[in-house]
Amino acid sequence: MALSMLPLLALSALFVYPNIVSANTNFTCSADSTRSCQTYLTYRARPPYANLGNISDLFGISRLSIAQANKLTSENKLLYDQLLLIPVKCSCIENSYFANVTYSIKKGDSFYVVATSVFQNVTNYLITYVWQPKDDMNPSLNPTNLTVGEPVVFPLLCKCPALFQNQDKYLITYVWQPKDEILQVSSMFNTSSYNIVNENSFRNFTAAACLPVLIPVSKLPIFPPPGFKSKRSKKGEITFIVLGNFGSFFFYLFCHALKHEANVPTKNSQDKMLATEELKILVVKTTRDATEELKILQRVNHTNLVKLMGMSLDFDGSCFLVYEYAENGSLDKWLFKG
Known part of the structure; x- marks a missing residue:
């Protein structure tokens, strides 16, 4: 200038x-x-x-x-x-x-x-x-x-x-x-x-x-080196925007299950079976910008549409939309079989 x-x-x-x-x-x-x-x-x-x-x-x-x-x-x-x-x-x-x-x-x-x-x-x-x-x-x-x-x-x-x-x-x-x-x-x-x-x-x-x-x-930070990206995903480090009555609770259970997905319950692991037998099945969609999708969902409400249970953001700016699971598949697969 x-x-x-x-x-x-x-x-x-x-x-x-x-x-x-x-x-x-x-x-x-x-x-x-x-x-x-x-x-x-x-x-x-x-x-x-x-x-x-x-x-x-x-x-x-x-x-x-x-x-x-x-x-x-x-x-x-x-x-x-x-x-x-x-x-x-x-x-x-x-x-x-x-x-x-x-x-x-x-x-x-x-x-x-x-x-x-x-x-x-x-x-x-x-x-x-x-x-x-x-x-x-x-x-x-x-x-x-x-x-x-x-x-x-x-x-x-x-x-x-x-x-x-x-x-x-x-x-x-x-x-x-x-x-x-x-x-x-x-x-x-x-x-x-x-x-x-x-x-x-x-x-x-x-x-x-x-x-x-x-x-x-409250105390001076120690900054990470340039280019460092946090990979933390521990309990308590996820920020929820709850769009359903129990969205955040179900999403926590889902993330907890993913964290321990290698520990599949067996007949000899009764404690694990008790802990996960009531686990709700959900679908998670990953996106960088959920603005338009959320606007559409706010305007549309129908019993045959899957419900948005919750939403979360990670430290890299990715957005995770948590939907209820459609057990019989989506409508387009039934209308356009073959």
């Missing part, structure tokens, strides 16, 4: 100043929040900031503090796109929370480039353009003619927890990725999906792509 366009964009941002927030995620200070705190931002290791030295210089903190926050040793090599926790001091300034970082302008830089590329959208170029000159933190700054080597203070979005948030010790600023899903992110941070949704005012996370959100945690 050309620098000449920034004044017009900045003028529009003045209408919401000083309560500068990312849509539906509140970064403003409140009466029941502390004025400053130690918290964390997330940052992905990408060239030229792909090692602890360059990242620590960028944020003006020690390598040791980053290494300790991420349980790294001196021998650890950062992988491309590796997600890191960056410790910062978050303070309430002009009714909004920020962690200020001084950045030295390089050739080809603009507010937009630095905000989106260097700081990976954990700040907003309009915030810097409008807010910083107002507070005289960059008194000699000419926003439309940045000078190479000139130090500029960039405000990074952060937030301190409210005093009543005893369980959530930190609110971590995380930039939502286009392929992110709420279950996957909550698993990655080892926190509750509901807590994430609630902290971000029940926002539409699909529209939050490339924007900072807040992740409430």
Whole structure:
């Protein structure tokens, strides 16, 4: 984006100043929040900031503090796109929370480039353009003619927890990725999906792509390496949306049976027979998007149609629709025999 366009964009941002927030995620200070705190931002290791030295210089903190926050040793090599926790001091300034970082302008830089590329959208170029000159933190700054080597203070979005948030010790600023899903992110941070949704005012996370959100945690997470996919499917790790009276119960029994499908009951395994003799037979359909199918089922209701008993999502975004079993087969097989 050309620098000449920034004044017009900045003028529009003045209408919401000083309560500068990312849509539906509140970064403003409140009466029941502390004025400053130690918290964390997330940052992905990408060239030229792909090692602890360059990242620590960028944020003006020690390598040791980053290494300790991420349980790294001196021998650890950062992988491309590796997600890191960056410790910062978050303070309430002009009714909004920020962690200020001084950045030295390089050739080809603009507010937009630095905000989106260097700081990976954990700040907003309009915030810097409008807010910083107002507070005289960059008194000699000419926003439309940045000078190479000139130090500029960039405000990074952060937030301190409210005093009543005893369980959530930190609110971590995380930039939502286009392929992110709420279950996957909550698993990655080892926190509750509901807590994430609630902290971000029940926002539409699909529209939050490339924007900072807040992740409430009771303890710091250890992130998996890039490309890692969780294969957990233990009891208690499945989220149910119950569309029938006992949908979730039957679906649990079905998943439990699949887990132990190798243990087929025999005449000598009376305990197993007792445990599974009342097991209901169901059909599970796997899909990536069940939206249209669910809309149709909401409009159609007939005794001769199989009932949808329940639905579940896994950590990879697959959807499982659980139907009652049609013992005699589908209608089309009877109408078009042969």
